[in-house]
Amino acid sequence: MMQADLTSISWLSLAIWLPILSGVLVLLLGGDHKATLTRWLALAGSLVSFLVTIPLYTLFDVQDGFFQFEELLPWIPAFNIHYHLGIDGFSMPLVLLTSFTTVIVVLAAWEVITKHVAQYMAAFLIMSGIMIGVFTALDSMLYYVFWEAMLIPMFLVIGVWGGPNRVYATVKFFLYTLLGSLLMLVAFIYLYHQTGSFELADYYLLPLSMKAQIYIFIAFFMAFAVKIPMWPVHTWLPDAHVEAPTGGSVVLAAIALKLGGYSFLRFAMPIAPDASHYFSTAMIVLSLIAVVYIALVALVQTDMKKLIAYSSISHMGFVTLGFFMFGQLALEGALVQMISHGFISSAMFLSVGVLYDRVHSREISAYGGVANKMPVFAGFAVLFAMANSGLPGTSGFVGEFMVILAAVKFNFWVGFFAATTLIFGAAYTLWMTKRVFFGDVANHHVAELTDLNKREFLILGILAILVIGFGVYPQPITEVMQATTSEFLKHMAISKLPVTGY
Amino acid sequence: MDNMQFDLLALLPELVLLGMAMFILLLDLFILPQNRSIIYGLSQFTLFAAAFFTFKTHTPAVGFAFSHMFIDDTLSDVIKMMMYLGTSLIFVYSRKYLQDRSLYRGEFYAMVLFGLLGMMIMVSGHNLLTIYIGLELLSLCLYSLVAFDRDNPRASEAAMKYFVLGALASGMLLYGMSMIYGMTGSLDVSDIANSIMQQNKSPVLIMGLVFLVSGIAFKFGAVPFQMWVPDVYQGSPTPMTLLIGSVPKLAAFAMTVRLLVQGLHPLAQDWQDMLMLMAILSIIIGNFSAIVQTNLKRMLAYSTISHVGFIMFGMMSANANGFASSFFYISTYVLTSIAGFGIILLLSRQGFEAEEIDDLKGLNQRHPWFAFMMLIIMFSMAGIPPTIGFYAKFTVLQAAWQAGFTWQVVLAVLMAVIGAFYYLNIVRKMYFDAPVDHSPLTAPIDMRFVLSVHSLALLGLGLFPEILLSVCGRSLLMSLQ
Numbered sequence: 001m002m003q004a005d006l007t008s009i010s011w012l013s014l015a016i017w018l019p020i021l022s023g024v025l026v027l028l029l030g031g032d033h034k035a036t037l038t039r040w041l042a043l044a045g046s047l048v049s050f051l052v053t054i055p056l057y058t059l060f061d062v063q064d065g066f067f068q069f070e071e072l073l074p075w076i077p078a079f080n081i082h083y084h085l086g087i088d089g090f091s092m093p094l095v096l097l098t099s100f101t102t103v104i105v106v107l108a109a110w111e112v113i114t115k116h117v118a119q120y121m122a123a124f125l126i127m128s129g130i131m132i133g134v135f136t137a138l139d140s141m142l143y144y145v146f147w148e149a150m151l152i153p154m155f156l157v158i159g160v161w162g163g164p165n166r167v168y169a170t171v172k173f174f175l176y177t178l179l180g181s182l183l184m185l186v187a188f189i190y191l192y193h194q195t196g197s198f199e200l201a202d203y204y205l206l207p208l209s210m211k212a213q214i215y216i217f218i219a220f221f222m223a224f225a226v227k228i229p230m231w232p233v234h235t236w237l238p239d240a241h242v243e244a245p246t247g248g249s250v251v252l253a254a255i256a257l258k259l260g261g262y263s264f265l266r267f268a269m270p271i272a273p274d275a276s277h278y279f280s281t282a283m284i285v286l287s288l289i290a291v292v293y294i295a296l297v298a299l300v301q302t303d304m305k306k307l308i309a310y311s312s313i314s315h316m317g318f319v320t321l322g323f324f325m326f327g328q329l330a331l332e333g334a335l336v337q338m339i340s341h342g343f344i345s346s347a348m349f350l351s352v353g354v355l356y357d358r359v360h361s362r363e364i365s366a367y368g369g370v371a372n373k374m375p376v377f378a379g380f381a382v383l384f385a386m387a388n389s390g391l392p393g394t395s396g397f398v399g400e401f402m403v404i405l406a407a408v409k410f411n412f413w414v415g416f417f418a419a420t421t422l423i424f425g426a427a428y429t430l431w432m433t434k435r436v437f438f439g440d441v442a443n444h445h446v447a448e449l450t451d452l453n454k455r456e457f458l459i460l461g462i463l464a465i466l467v468i469g470f471g472v473y474p475q476p477i478t479e480v481m482q483a484t485t486s487e488f489l490k491h492m493a494i495s496k497l498p499v500t501g502y
Numbered sequence: 503m504d505n506m507q508f509d510l511l512a513l514l515p516e517l518v519l520l521g522m523a524m525f526i527l528l529l530d531l532f533i534l535p536q537n538r539s540i541i542y543g544l545s546q547f548t549l550f551a552a553a554f555f556t557f558k559t560h561t562p563a564v565g566f567a568f569s570h571m572f573i574d575d576t577l578s579d580v581i582k583m584m585m586y587l588g589t590s591l592i593f594v595y596s597r598k599y600l601q602d603r604s605l606y607r608g609e610f611y612a613m614v615l616f617g618l619l620g621m622m623i624m625v626s627g628h629n630l631l632t633i634y635i636g637l638e639l640l641s642l643c644l645y646s647l648v649a650f651d652r653d654n655p656r657a658s659e660a661a662m663k664y665f666v667l668g669a670l671a672s673g674m675l676l677y678g679m680s681m682i683y684g685m686t687g688s689l690d691v692s693d694i695a696n697s698i699m700q701q702n703k704s705p706v707l708i709m710g711l712v713f714l715v716s717g718i719a720f721k722f723g724a725v726p727f728q729m730w731v732p733d734v735y736q737g738s739p740t741p742m743t744l745l746i747g748s749v750p751k752l753a754a755f756a757m758t759v760r761l762l763v764q765g766l767h768p769l770a771q772d773w774q775d776m777l778m779l780m781a782i783l784s785i786i787i788g789n790f791s792a793i794v795q796t797n798l799k800r801m802l803a804y805s806t807i808s809h810v811g812f813i814m815f816g817m818m819s820a821n822a823n824g825f826a827s828s829f830f831y832i833s834t835y836v837l838t839s840i841a842g843f844g845i846i847l848l849l850s851r852q853g854f855e856a857e858e859i860d861d862l863k864g865l866n867q868r869h870p871w872f873a874f875m876m877l878i879i880m881f882s883m884a885g886i887p888p889t890i891g892f893y894a895k896f897t898v899l900q901a902a903w904q905a906g907f908t909w910q911v912v913l914a915v916l917m918a919v920i921g922a923f924y925y926l927n928i929v930r931k932m933y934f935d936a937p938v939d940h941s942p943l944t945a946p947i948d949m950r951f952v953l954s955v956h957s958l959a960l961l962g963l964g965l966f967p968e969i970l971l972s973v974c975g976r977s978l979l980m981s982l983q
């Protein structure tokens with residue numbers, strides 16, 4: 001009885017609109033002169049928004065490989081567009097990750113952001129709702145609207161609260177993503193005229209010639225590859241990451257990048273399965289370039305945030321690598337990697353934020369011997385660094401190991417190159433950690449450092465528990481996606497070419 | 503006699519407007535300058551009354567008056583309603599500006615109302631001459647309105663340019679009409695269509711079409727007939743720019759429907775190519791020129807040219823879907839551009855024109871609320887969801903795609919990215935830069951309120967675009983049947 005009541009609530013709509021509404025509320029009620037009220041309002045809003053996503057996990061049916069929690073309403077009948085929401089094993093963990101990260105971002109900004117507090121908090125709350133919209137939309141036009149709407153708050157966040165070169169970075173970010181998205185819009189227009197609807201389910205069943213599939217795949221690729229980002233369209237990311245405020249970097253790394261990965265699974269691959277197989281070699285090569293080459297680029301960075309940004313690209317290379325090997329293990333590994341990277345990259349950026357707030361420098365050379373002054377913080381930072389380099393027992397290990405295992409089975413050399421990340425990843429992360437945290441106290445800035453306060457300890461503590469928790473016991477993530485991955489692979493194995501050939 | 507009665511009934515809104523405009527002109531002679539708000543109120547009331555009668559006399563059936571010179575169909579009623587709304591907003595936004603510059607005179611209101619009357623006749627013209635007369639009435643009012651600030655040399659220069667080029671365009675239009683009359687023997691739009699259907703295409707007919715399309719393109723401001731747009735936009739006093747850039751586009755659209763669709767549809771293949779070329783060139787040239795502008799009005803002028811390109815994108819499809827999407831595009835564009843110029847008027851004050859892009863610097867720190875409004879307007883112009891501007895671009899693109907214009911759609915999409923750049927530039931100045939000017943807003947409360955509702959409507963319509971989409975789509979379908 002209780003169960004029936006709970007399932008009749010529109011949880012997904014709540015998950016989308018609660019954060020957006022609380023963002024608007026913060027904007028209306030808050031302000032710089034009542035910053036404390038603004039912060040508490042934002043925290044309350046983000047906490048409630050997080051709580052309403054929990055039933056998505058508890059009420060989720062892990063046996064069901066199709067969409068759950070569906071909501072379907074007519075939205076724009078003139079073009080047969082629906083307000084259609086639903087989640088499956090791919091999107092559910094990402095929705096939870098999004099609402100969770102928003103709480104962290106609000107906490108992380110607590111006394112750090114003093115300029116336009118209300119606008120900052122509201123931007124992140126609204127963005128959180130929009131991103132959950134992207135993850136849950138099952139109508140491609142609804143999806144597209146959420147996808148593009150996300151650009152607006154992100155543009156402002158980087159531009160208003162970012163570092164010195166923020167304007168260049170944010171305009172670059174906006175235009176890069178817009179270009180990709182508009183090509184995706186053209187693909188949707190094509191599919192609309194083929195099927196007369198924007199329903200994702202119709203697109204899954206639509207037979208397409210190889211030529212059409214290739215064009216569609218390329219259009220989607222332009223949109224998603226920029227977002228992930230894949231080599232060679234990754235150049236906006238280091239700029240945007242470096243200039244963004246800590247919260248912006250966290251959201252970009254933890255969620256925005258996943259939008260691209262998720263969208264490959266939701267759109268590009270199932271709509272154009274034959275083209276996906278056709279391009280799989282190319283995609284694997286691009287992923288490996290990201291894994292190996294970008295890791296080498298990360299090695300030579302002198303800026304901590306830039307280093308983590310490049311490490312993100314390298315880790316996302318694993319995700320795309322896992323996708324395009326078309327195996328259960330590889331796909332699940334890639335998905336675990338997405339979630340785990342969400343936690344680890346957040347933690348890494350927050351750690352940099354902790355240092356930046358005190359010293360106002362991101363240069364590695366500005367630090368040295370921080371561990372002497374901030375022993376508790378150093379403990380956390382070393383743990384996250386280990387997780388970033390994929391140490392067993394942390395969540396970073398699980399996904400990478402699954403993908404590497406699958407890659408070796410797929411092709412030895414692919415596996416070989418993928419495995420180099422364990423070396424390179426450890427090299428750049430640990431080398432940075434060594435230079436920043438160990439050794440003698442480098443200068444008077446470091447000498448004046450004070451250790452974590454309660455708020456920072458709480459944030460990093462929660463993330464540390466999650467990183468270790470999922471490292472030791474990844475079951476909760478893997479079990480929800482199993483049914484969906486096997487359905488997905490079944491779908492991918494069936495050709496969509498018209499029977500007559502092309 | 504009965505017939506005459508119906509004829510007058512169909513023209514009721516026009517007659518009300520005509521009577522009131524003349525009354526306002528006369529009344530202004532006897533009214534003291536401090537009581538001028540009576541004129542303002544009366545003008546607003548006139549618009550309301552015209553809207554009331556348009557609504558009351560509306561029937562789903564197509565009605566004709568004065569032996570098919572005048573047509574009263576759903577499309578014309580819908581367009582007229584939009585025009586009343588647009589003109590009313592223009593009155594609200596320009597009032598303070600005019601007061602500050604001692605331009606607050608009854609002639610302004612009479613002139614705008616006469617111009618509106620001209621547009622209404624264009625919208626309802628079913629005869630080449632009726633359309634032409636409406637167009638001329640509109641144009642003459644606009645020429646004199648641009649020169650309204652008599653002592654401003656820039657405005658006079660703009661008026662002169664506008665007049666000379668506008669007269670040339672009218673001449674071309676008239677020349678084209680005469681050729682078409684020569685080949686078909688009729689000035690009536692439906693008769694022309696029937697006559698062309700029954701004869702072979704002759705070069706004279708095509709010549710006539712070329713002149714006609716040139717005239718239309720001139721009025722729209724499409725490349726290669728766009729030269730007047732930037733100068734006139736920049737030179738005119740901002741309320742006049744607001745007027746020129748908004749409501750007349752609706753009239754030009756109606757004229758295009760009457761001439762090209764209802765009259766010359768048998769020649770669709772020929773005008774499709776012309777429109778396609780102009781659409782592509784307008785989008786490219788408009789967008790690239792807009793990037794380098796430092797004057798906000800001039801930038802908006804070039805952006806208008808690119809918007810016109812998108813409008814033609816829908817029309818070149820030459821089917822109901824295409825024209826419905828163009829109609830939707832124009833409605834949203836008019837709504838958006840009125841709001842955009844409204845912000846310029848809001849920031850202007852006595853002795854200061856907020857027309858440089860740098861004047862918007864740091865607006866978020868001065869007036870976060872209106873900075874946010876301008877943000878919505880700019881993203882709507884750039885076509886970023888969830889604002890209404892996105893659906894405008896989307897409908898036009900899907901119509902063009904359906905008609906088989908594949909590479910053109912891809913090109914337009916790439917150009918939209920260029921367009922986003924200069925709209926972003928405005929947002930960037932407002933949000934990321936420090937303010938240079940700290941003076942408070944002097945705008946009256948009614949203007950602030952209306953402008954806020956108006957800008958929020960761009961967002962609201964973006965969340966629920968169905969209303970406007972179906973109004974545009976259905977009214978057009980009902981008229982093309």
